[in-house]
Amino acid sequence: MTIPDQCAGETTGGNEVTLARIARASVRPVQTLDLLTQREMDSLANADAKLHELFRRCALAILNTDGYVDDARKVYEAYADFDLRVIPEPRGLKLELFNAPGEAFVDGKMIEGIRHHLFSALRDVVYTEHKLAEQQTFDLSSSEGITDAVFRILRNANVVRSNVQPRLVVCWGGHSISRIEYDYSKTVGYSLGLRGFDICTGCGPGAMKGPMKGAAIAHAKQLNSETRYVGLSEPGIIAAESPNAIVNELVILPDIEKRLEAFVRVAHAILVFPGGVGTAEEIMFLLGIKMHPANAHIELPLIFTGPAESAAYFEQIDTFLKDCLGDDVGRHYTIINGDPAAVARAMKGSIKGLRRQRIEQNESFSYSWTMHIPEELQQPFLPTHENMAALALHRDQPAHQLVANLRRAFSGIVAGNVKDFGVRAVEAHGPYQLHGAGEVVAGLADLLEGFVRDGRMKIDPATYRPCFEVAGQPESTQ
Structure with missing residues (x-):
């Protein structure tokens, strides 16, 4: 429940940051952080200035979900007067918000999905900081320790579970794409959803939203209510790629490297849509893993796909990769343009192979422990x-x-x-x-x-x- 005092300001169109504000509101968690001890709540309420600012920025990005501005500085400057505080109560935790973006509220109540994202951010930021600073139980000085830390953050968020089947497709692609490319990503997501696949993305707009939107329609047609739309972000980029409304499992990793590791360890297959430098970074990270001799036995399907009109994009990517890494790199991915159904069918066949391999190797479906990631x-x-x-x-x-x-x-x-x-x-x-x-x-x-x-x-x-x-x-x- 939220109790806003008033809404002031105006909302501007285009790429401007919305200026509507809720002067004061209070909100409590639902199914997240709702069973905390008084000591745990006190530690949240008395967080140091650095941790408070980190959470404030993540919270602002989440509350500004509908503000399509990909410049974190502009978001922070537009809402320089936004603040929040954690209030421990006998009945549980409460957040008080000041000068919050008005788009996060409808008729005096915070949108439920945004409320869920808000407390997911608090859970992840505080959990990670608690483990790093207070208990020193995360070992980030070794490769094994980093992998263990990523797992525990995901487990704490209930993203890695013991009863999952291999059907989570990670989709990468740009936040700044054409309408044709966005519609294509939706159609691919629809084709995947009809075949029962769940979607994981960087949780922002563009090619991160399209596959989720398409899959959501397909899941509804198939009467599939147990659906997963996983969004993985990190504090430095969340304001520029605020979580889209379809995400129902949000996790904020400490930095981009752990975010990338989380992607590849939970993925059962990876799709790449057209994008920019962020997408190129993701491709290089994954190929650095797939090309490593220690991973020669690892099944992890990788498909590059876009509409027929964007075929030149992946031709350029393919040329760049082969010029830099040699022609052999081409065997680690498949390019399928202009055929969403073919993409989904190829994914379905490839994931069957991954499932067989993980059963044979007694490997977890929810987290790939045996994959080697160079330090x-x-x-x-x-x-x-x-x-x-x-x-x-x-x-x-x-x-x-x-x-x-x-x-x-x-x-x-x-x-x-x-x-x-x-x-x-x-x-x-x-x-x-x-x-x-x-x-x-x-x-x-x-x-x-x-x-x-x-x-x-x-x-x-x-x-x-x-x-x-x-x-x-x-x-x-x-």
């Missing part, structure tokens, strides 16, 4: 100007190291495009500088130039200014 893909990368310039982008190094460096380069550009700290750093110090040699740097320059030209960097491409320059190719990104 260079697990350790967080801070995209400072110095770190970005130091990335070695050439083929004169082991393939796994090149993959990791390309993943870091794309991750840094994502930060410069939409994350608050990255946008500010680029404004203060100019574009990130990327250095490399040969086919890698030439291919990277062509790929990024295509993303800029096709409007795949931002929701509003007319105002986009590249946050990067590729050494030797300064004009190709302008």
Whole structure:
């Protein structure tokens, strides 16, 4: 139940952040954090300033779900006066909100899905911080410890369960895509839903929303009420990709690397729709895993798909990957364009093989423990100007190291495009500088130039200014 005092301000259209506000409201959890001890509630109420600010920003992004602005800084600045506090009560936890986005409320009550997302964020942020800072029970210094931490965060959110069947398809793709591509992603989701598949995405708009929307219609037609729409995010990007309304299981991982690991360990198959640098980062992360010799026995289907009108996009991706990593990389993925039913049928056949393998190997359906993820893909990368310039982008190094460096380069550009700290750093110090040699740097320059030209960097491409320059190719990104 929420009790708003008043709503003030106006809502603007287009890409502007909504300015309608609820001056004061209170809300309690439902089925999340509703059974806490007084000591646990006190620890939430007395969180330090850093943790409070982290949760405040995540909460603001969730409450601003319908505000399609992919610049975290603009969201934070528009609602600089938003705040909240945790209030322990004998009957349980309560949140008080101040100057919250008005779009999160209908007739004086917070929308139920948004309320669920809000307390999911509190659960994840506080749980992770509690384990890291107070109990020191997460070991993030080793590969095994990181994998264990990701599992425990997902288990705490009830995403990994003992009774699941292998039917969770992870869908990656851009938040800034054309209407044709968005409609295609919905149709693919519909074809998957008719065949009983659940959907997991980065939980934002565009290709993260389309498959869920299509699957939801298909699940309704099949009278399937036990459906899962899993959204995985992280604090640095959630304001730019606020959870869409269809997500019914939201998890906020501590950083992008753990978010990516969560994707690949819960996935039973992965679909990639057209996207920008965030999608390229995800592709590099997964290929770095699939190409590792330790994973030669691992089944994890990977399909690139888009409408026929976007066939050139995956032709460019395919060319870039083969120029950088060799022709052998092509055996790790399949490209199917313009045929949603064929995509769904291919997924259905591939997942049968995955199911057989996991039964034979006594492997969990809900979390792939045996998959090896190289530590260079697990350790967080801070995209400072110095770190970005130091990335070695050439083929004169082991393939796994090149993959990791390309993943870091794309991750840094994502930060410069939409994350608050990255946008500010680029404004203060100019574009990130990327250095490399040969086919890698030439291919990277062509790929990024295509993303800029096709409007795949931002929701509003007319105002986009590249946050990067590729050494030797300064004009190709302008």
